[in-house]
Amino acid sequence: MTSSTADNSSSIDEARERYRIEREKRLRPEGMAQFNELKGDYADFDIDPYVEPGFAREAIVEETDAVIVGGGFAGMLTAINLTKQGVRNFRMVEKAGDFGGTWYWNRYPGCMCDVESYTYMPMLEETGYMPTEKYASAPEIFAYAQQLGRHFDLYPHALFQTEIDTAEWDEPAGRWLVTTTRGDKLSSKFFVTAGGILHKAKLPGIPGINDFAGRAFHTSRWDFSYTGGSSREPMENLRNKRVGIIGTGATAVQAVPRLAETAQELFVFQRTPSAVGVRNNGPTDVDWWNSLEPGWQAERIRNFTQAVTGTKPDRDLVDDGWTSVMWENTQRVPESPTEAERLEAADFATMEALRQRVDQIIDDPQTADNLKAWYGKHCKRVCFHDEYLPSFNAANVHLVDTNGQGVEQITAAGVVVDGVEYELDLLIFASGFEVTTDLDQRLGFDPRGRNGVALSERWHDGAHTLHGVLSAEFPNMMMISLVQAGFGTNFLHFLSKSAEHTAWLIAECQKRDIATIEATPEAEEEWLGVLYSVAAGVGEYSATCTPGYYNSEQNYSDKAARNLVYVGSLLDYAAYLERWRDDGTFAGTRTTKIKGSGTLSA
Numbered sequence: 001m002t003s004s005t006a007d008n009s010s011s012i013d014e015a016r017e018r019y020r021i022e023r024e025k026r027l028r029p030e031g032m033a034q035f036n037e038l039k040g041d042y043a044d045f046d047i048d049p050y051v052e053p054g055f056a057r058e059a060i061v062e063e064t065d066a067v068i069v070g071g072g073f074a075g076m077l078t079a080i081n082l083t084k085q086g087v088r089n090f091r092m093v094e095k096a097g098d099f100g101g102t103w104y105w106n107r108y109p110g111c112m113c114d115v116e117s118y119t120y121m122p123m124l125e126e127t128g129y130m131p132t133e134k135y136a137s138a139p140e141i142f143a144y145a146q147q148l149g150r151h152f153d154l155y156p157h158a159l160f161q162t163e164i165d166t167a168e169w170d171e172p173a174g175r176w177l178v179t180t181t182r183g184d185k186l187s188s189k190f191f192v193t194a195g196g197i198l199h200k201a202k203l204p205g206i207p208g209i210n211d212f213a214g215r216a217f218h219t220s221r222w223d224f225s226y227t228g229g230s231s232r233e234p235m236e237n238l239r240n241k242r243v244g245i246i247g248t249g250a251t252a253v254q255a256v257p258r259l260a261e262t263a264q265e266l267f268v269f270q271r272t273p274s275a276v277g278v279r280n281n282g283p284t285d286v287d288w289w290n291s292l293e294p295g296w297q298a299e300r301i302r303n304f305t306q307a308v309t310g311t312k313p314d315r316d317l318v319d320d321g322w323t324s325v326m327w328e329n330t331q332r333v334p335e336s337p338t339e340a341e342r343l344e345a346a347d348f349a350t351m352e353a354l355r356q357r358v359d360q361i362i363d364d365p366q367t368a369d370n371l372k373a374w375y376g377k378h379c380k381r382v383c384f385h386d387e388y389l390p391s392f393n394a395a396n397v398h399l400v401d402t403n404g405q406g407v408e409q410i411t412a413a414g415v416v417v418d419g420v421e422y423e424l425d426l427l428i429f430a431s432g433f434e435v436t437t438d439l440d441q442r443l444g445f446d447p448r449g450r451n452g453v454a455l456s457e458r459w460h461d462g463a464h465t466l467h468g469v470l471s472a473e474f475p476n477m478m479m480i481s482l483v484q485a486g487f488g489t490n491f492l493h494f495l496s497k498s499a500e501h502t503a504w505l506i507a508e509c510q511k512r513d514i515a516t517i518e519a520t521p522e523a524e525e526e527w528l529g530v531l532y533s534v535a536a537g538v539g540e541y542s543a544t545c546t547p548g549y550y551n552s553e554q555n556y557s558d559k560a561a562r563n564l565v566y567v568g569s570l571l572d573y574a575a576y577l578e579r580w581r582d583d584g585t586f587a588g589t590r591t592t593k594i595k596g597s598g599t600l601s602a
């Protein structure tokens with residue numbers, strides 16, 4: 001193996017050892033339990049700052065074909081697909097004040113999509129919308145979600161600022177009875193949970209969070225009335241403020257440069273650094289846009305997913321940081337020791353280049369050292385940004401590295417790390433979202449299926465699904481979530497495929513006079529077998545990673561093992577769904593016909 005050189009580069013052996021040390025430093029026995037939900041003592045953190053208080057409306061009592069929970073892209077695309085298939089009698093229930101999901105909530109300055117807009121923003125060919133930049137900013141994507149809502153006439157279906165209270169399967173009626181926090185009573189044949197992937201904000205369980213006397217909020221509940229400015233305009237009110245931000249994941253990487261612009265002092269509290277590659281954003285080339293042939297977007301989406309899941313396409317259409325970092329899947333099971341060595345070397349080379357980038361940009365050697373990511377490229381979401389690292393050269397920006405331990409305590413005056421108190425006026429939590437917690441916890445309600453059995457009860461040992469979509473004992477309930485379903489760099493690719501599948505299922509049941517559909521327990525176990533077999537190789541790689549939401553904070557229980565995603569290529573997951581639909585027999589499900597004509601398949 002190579003030895004380290006005088007120019008700060010390291011060898012694979014050194015890196016392997018450093019990865020181990022950094023990982024062990026961060027392992028916490030409490031795993032996911034180290035975080036707090038935004039409820040109870042922390043409920044104030046969950047208040048929607050983007051709506052006027054005091055909203056009220058008449059409760060609705062109605063029968064409908066489908067209730068869709070969620071007005072983000074998953075819910076919207078399900079609704080759009082339903083509309084296209086002639087199912088127009090549905091309701092969309094959404095906690096927020098508008099469509100947009102993650103783009104409704106995340107308005108923090110600097111927020112943008114790190115996946116190219118031409119592959120991320122859905123249905124561009126149908127709406128004719130041209131994104132203004134290669135990487136679109138949050139306000140543009142939010143506005144586009146609203147445009148989709150208008151274009152496909154979804155607004156009349158929406159119940160905003162409304163949350164599900166209860167959802168219960170009524171066996172004699174063969175319908176879901178759904179009640180909401182606005183007093184609505186909806187009786188629906190189908191129930192679609194498209195409640196979000198990274199929507200449920202979490203707070204670190206740092207002692208004293210509620211003691212802080214200054215202003216504090218999570219990045220997904222940005223208080224512009226305090227900071228001044230807007231998603232696009234400088235936060236003028238921060239010019240005389242000491243600001244702290246906890247977390248250095250993808251969100252902080254985007255927010256820090258904007259905070260650094262105006263904050264009097266900015267303290268960035270870091271537990272684990274992100275690897276940050278080149279962004280290279282720019283305006284859309286109108287000539288190129290006009291030259292695109294019909295069908296270009298589906299091809300581009302597919303090409304991108306192929307490029308980032310380890311089977312490099314002949315032509316890399318997107319050709320950006322993602323495709324250059326992720327084109328080789330280095331966590332796959334090697335076929336020989338030689339291949340294992342080659343994969344490790346390739347992964348190392350990619351991460352080492354990202355570490356070297358830090359040295360090239362950061363002036364202070366200690367700060368540079370602290371900003372280097374010591375883990376493999378599949379361990380945490382790699383970030384791409386051109387202003388994040390340079391921010392740390394500014395005199396008002398201070399990196400407070402916690403040596404993997406995290407912030408110790410929060411006091412009335414500020415934040416304590418290693419016995420030092422940093423006094424602050426504003427404390428921002430860029431502490432992320434729940435991803436691998438139980439689905440009912442993330443949905444915020446616990447659906448009750450046949451015989452009143454709650455999802456949390458039937459899934460007490462983890463998820464049971466067919467394709468992550470259908471579950472036994474929960475007739476006519478379709479889930480869109482990562483649990484036992486696909487996953488990919490471009491979330492919209494996954495959501496589009498799930499939404500398409502869900503809408504197809506509903507429309508097809510309607511066409512075939514099917515009264516109920518649910519997975520069989522046997523098919524659920526078979527699907528679990530598929531998930532496990534695909535995950536087999538990844539486990540070994542994942543065990544070398546620092547903790548994070550990709551690996552349930554390195555806290556593996558049997559339950560967490562069942563709640564896994566399909567870790568293979570999203571293209572393969574999508575192909576499963578497509579083959580299943582093409583087969584047309586509803587394999588692995590139990591269905592009953594309208595008018596009691598009996599079971600179709602089991």
Ligand code: NDP
Nearest residue numbers: 112113114204247248249250251271272381406407431432
């Ligand atoms: P993450 O979960 O990625 O980051 C949370 C951060 O908080 C981590 O740096 C974490 O450190 C830190 N943290 C947690 N607890 C403590 C503590 N006690 N003390 C100090 N630090 C702590 O959340 P993000 O919101 O950054 O990103 C979540 C995901 O959202 C991304 O991975 C991405 O999928 C998505 N996203 C997508 C964007 C896009 O452009 N498409 C943009 C932004 C987000 P540690 O790593 O040690 O746990």
